[in-house]
Each structure stands twice: as structure tokens, then as C-alpha cells.
Amino acid sequence: MTTQSTTAQPYLVVEDLKVRFTTEDGVVRAVDGVSFELPRGRTLGIVGESGSGKSVTSMAVMGLHARGKRTEIAGKILVNGKNIVTMTDEETRKMRGNDMAMVFQDPLSALHPFYTIGRQITTAYKVHHPRASKEDARKRAIEMLDRVGIPEPHRRVDQYPHEFSGGMRQRAMIAMALVNNPALLIADEPTTALDVTVQAQILDLLTDLQKEFNSAIIMITHDLGVISQIADEVLVMYAGRVAEHGSIEQVMRSAQHPYAWGLLESIPSLHGDPEEDLKPIKGNPPSLINVPSGCAFHPRCPYRMMNPGPCDLEVPQLLAISQPGHSVACHLPEDRRVAIYTNEVSEVGVAQ
């Protein structure tokens, strides 16, 4: 997969990323060996349940983890060729908001309640443009608000977050993230707090902006519907590891990992039998302090192979399968996975 020769390096390269937190109860292995690449102009969707490590990964890319005795980050995160992991805090701070920016889940709590929208956007602009005048920064803020589709930006710029509606707030948040033209935008469940119609508008906006600025986007979500609308590639994460990685087509139409099947099956379908119950994934996400041995998913996996192993003994490697660009971490033989998918999973509704 990582056979680069003379081709330009992708804007973001994450290699064998490990993030561990030491707590009183033990070591939390939040991210355990995640690798992916993302060139400009492409969107990577990261899916997984809460605690799968998707947010921790994105925070690590932003350099937002407070480093110290309790937090250990290993591996490589190359943003535009510069390694975030080995940088000083001051160096990452200068890149934050400038080279990479982030949009958060709940825009009401993610915006400061005591400052106007305009002030928050100009602050974001002036951190990285210290020589910009007040008027320039304000003009830029209004321009950005206008760009993300906020009506009457001249008036809106002086309003407080609580005077905006949910969707408008998220637009303002996006305007704030994009004010410095970052090449990488990380959106952490940006539509979860919004209702469905607004959700679609925000996703459209992100797609438009991506075309305009040629930015790389990481879309973190647990919603496969959102992923299927916006992503080019999907990374399915489970217990801090990558379970499956492939193009949107590959993962949505020929998923190979039992966990990905579980996610697909738990989506209600418009075409399915309305009387039929959804099939949730049984059990709970594992504790990241005591991750199950072998494949972390094996206690919940209906197809596990045990007595003797290997599912409870060996951690499955993320291996490329016959389709190029598609890789899966599962001990099941590929022909068996294809058979299970075609016979059992593809029948069930998938977001079209």
C-alpha cells in the first residue's frame, strides 16, 4: 500500500499511531497501531462506536493531547511532511488552525458563549495573521460567514452563538475552521447534533468547500449514512485498531470484516421489511484497559474461530485483499468472508 516512489507524499500520513493514557485504573490503549494516508482533495471517513479511538486519533493529528507523564504518543503523524508527534507544543500550535483545523460535534458548546461569532472568527484569523488589522480581520470574518451561507453576515457577525440556530452555528464553526484556508479539515461528528435536513446542508457545504479549497477532510462519525454521502475512503475502527480500510464502494458494497457487517446491519432500510427488527451488534465495546486477547472483536463476533484459536490468540494483521486498496484485519479466509457477505449481509438494507 505504501509504495511511493517519486510521487508526492500525501498531505497527511499516519503511521503506526499509538496513543496511551495512564490512569489510576491502568493503561488505556486508546489508539493501537493505526495507519492511513490522505491526499488533498480527498475525504476519509472514520467510523466506529464510541471508544473505538476515532476521536483520539483526530485529536492526535491536531496535536491536542496534552503531552506528559500520562499521555504517550508513538508512531508518526506527518502533516505536509512535518511530524506532529516529535514537534514541540509551540510548533504544533502554529500549525493548528492554520495547516489543519477542526469542526466539533456540538457547535453550541464548542463556541464561547461570551464572545460574538465575529470576534471568535477574527481571533482565529489573527492568531495566524498577527499583522492583519482589525478591519481586515472583520472583513475576512464577514466574507467567511457569507461563504458558508449565513444570510446577512454584516449583521450576524456581531451576534452571539446563542442567537444563532443549530445549523447556523455549525456553519459559523466551519467558517471559523476554514478562515485560514487549512489544507486539512477534521470534522468530528459535525452533524450529530443537527436535524436531518440541516445535516444534509452541512454535508453539501463541506463538499463544496472541499472542491473550492482542495482540502483533505477527515470525517469522523458513527453514522454510515453520513459516510456514504461524503467520503471517498472509509476506515472502520474497533478498540483502537483498524478493522477494515477501503474505498467507500468497497466498504459499503462488499464489506469484509464482521464488525463492519454489524454496523451495516444495524442501519434501518427503506426497502426492507418494516416489521423486521434491526440487528444490533451484541455486547458492548470493550474496555480499552483490558482489551480482549487476539482479535479485540472476537467476544462479539458471531463467526469467531476458537478452540483452538486463532481469534482469541492472535491479533489479526490488516492485510490487503484481492481488490486493490481494500484491506481487512480478520482471521476468516477471504472466500468465506465473501460468501458470508453475499449470503447474509448484502440482503439487509444499506444506506443507498
Add this chain to the structure above:
Amino acid sequence: MLRFIIKRVLAALLTLVAIDVITFVMFFAIPSSPAEANCGKNCTPETIARVNHYLGVDRPFMVQFAEFNRGIFLGRDVDGGRVLNGKPVIDHCHIPCLGYSFKTQEQVTDVIGRALPVTTSIVIGAAVLWLVTGVGLGVYSALHRGKFGDKFAIGVSLVGTSMPVYFFALLLLSIFVFSTGLLPYPQYTSIATNPAKWALALILPWIALTFVQAAGYARYSRSQMLETLSEDYIRTARAIGLPARTVHLRHALRAAITPVITLFGLDLGAFLGGVAITETIFGMHGMGWASVQAASDLNLPVIMATVLIASVFVVIMNVIVDVLYAFIDPRVKLS
């Protein structure tokens, strides 16, 4: 905005009227006889009756109440029963007349006029000190959570909150005045007469109040700050690349300090009415001291006055805090 302020002030006035009535009822309806308390060894019923008439407490309750309140707004003439050259002496009690001290026969406003500057000197000076040290310590602790500095500050403030002010005040006196003689025994001097002496006398009361109060403020602002630091908008502030200092002092402190300011306003109102223990220990004749004296002498007009003035402070500070809050927090709607 103006409407909000007017409404708030009207409500405050109503509160004051209620306090006026209740205090009056409380002190005049209880079976106490200042005449008996003050008439000495050879007390006869005639003396008591004469003193009661002289003090004006033999009149009906409603008359006394109306008289008292008329005095505050209009002033009044008081027939003290004294006779000079065959004519009764009428004393004029100026606006705002709060009556005459049963004990010293002077106008209560004069008593207050002496006591109030003492209390305001102690309280305002100490308030500035405790706000700055308390919030400073709390913010420092929050930003160094779990480290030595935090644990030390929390330990000190635990001592501060659990130590009664009279103990700490006596400790200060015994260290700085009686043992080492570093400071003279506090004697209040007006700031207008001699600012240096004024400050010198107030150092110990300031330290005493600051220590006890700052401890609480440190704990409160620490917890407010920690709560704010875990807010999403602080993460946003870091995500846009703001330096840590700006994130902490502009974004976190701005939100964390708001409830602290409210508490401060209310505390200030309560303290301006008199800090009896501190004043008494340091021999400062302020409002608290005056009210303790008046209570033990059954000096009703002075008691009445100190209670009323204390409640005026509390009510005024409440209004100020409300209005201020609307300025600090844009989410508070003023209508």
C-alpha cells in the same frame, strides 16, 4: 436595559420597606425595657416611667413607627423632656434622622458617621486583597492541577476555610503586636488625617479577613476554572492555535470568573454592614462593633440603624450584581 434597572430598583425599595417594618416590629415588640436596663441601683417605677417617656417608648407602636420613618425622610423635632430656663428644649434631628442614641443622647447618624468609615476601610481594603489573592490562587491551582503548587494552595485554603476569624485574628495580634512588636496595636485613624497611619492600623484586620475569605474564593474559583477548562469551547480555542496563556486567561478565566464576581458582590454587601468579630478583636469601632454595643445596651435606635444600613448594603449590592451580570453574560436577557 433601563427598564430592567428601574424594575430591579423598585423591587429593591420594596424589600427595604419590608425590612424596615420587620426590624421595627422585632425590636420594639419584644418585651425589653431599655429604661430598666439603664436606670441603675435606685430604680423606682417613677424613674422608669420618666425615662420611658423621655426615650419615647411609652407611645403606641404605630406612632413610634410613623415618627421614625418620617424622621428618615423629613427630619423631626424631638421633645426630650428637658427644661432649660423654664422652657422645654426641642432638639431638631436632621435628615436622615435615625433617632437619638439611648445611651449617649447624640443623634444616631453621628454614631453611624463615626462607625461607617471604619468598616468601609476594613472591608473594601480586605475585599480587594481577598479577591485578587483568592482568584489568583484558585486559577493557579486549576492550571497546575495535581502538582505540588496546587496541593499546597488547596492545603492552605483548607486551613483558611476551617479556621475561625477570631482565632486567626488573635494569632496575628499575638505574633505581630504582642510578641515581636513589629506593628503597633491597631488604632483607627481617618485616611484624610494620615493615610500612612490609616493603612498601618488596617494591615492586620485586612490580613485576617483576607486569609479567611481568600481561602473560600480560591477553592471556588479553582473549581469554576477546572469546570471551564473542560468545556468544549476551550478545546476550540486550542484548536484554532491560540497560545495556552490566551486560552487560559482570555477564554477560560472570562467564563470562570462570572459566578465569582456574583459571590463577591453579595459578600461585599454583607460585610459592609459590619464585621463584628474582626472589629471587636482589633479594637476598631466600626458598624459591627457599634451594633454589638447597642445590642448589649438595648440601645434600640442604634440597633435599628445598623440593621437598616446593613440591609441597604445587601440590597444595593444585589441590584448591582444583577445589572453587572447582564453586562458580563450576553445570554442574560434584560426584559
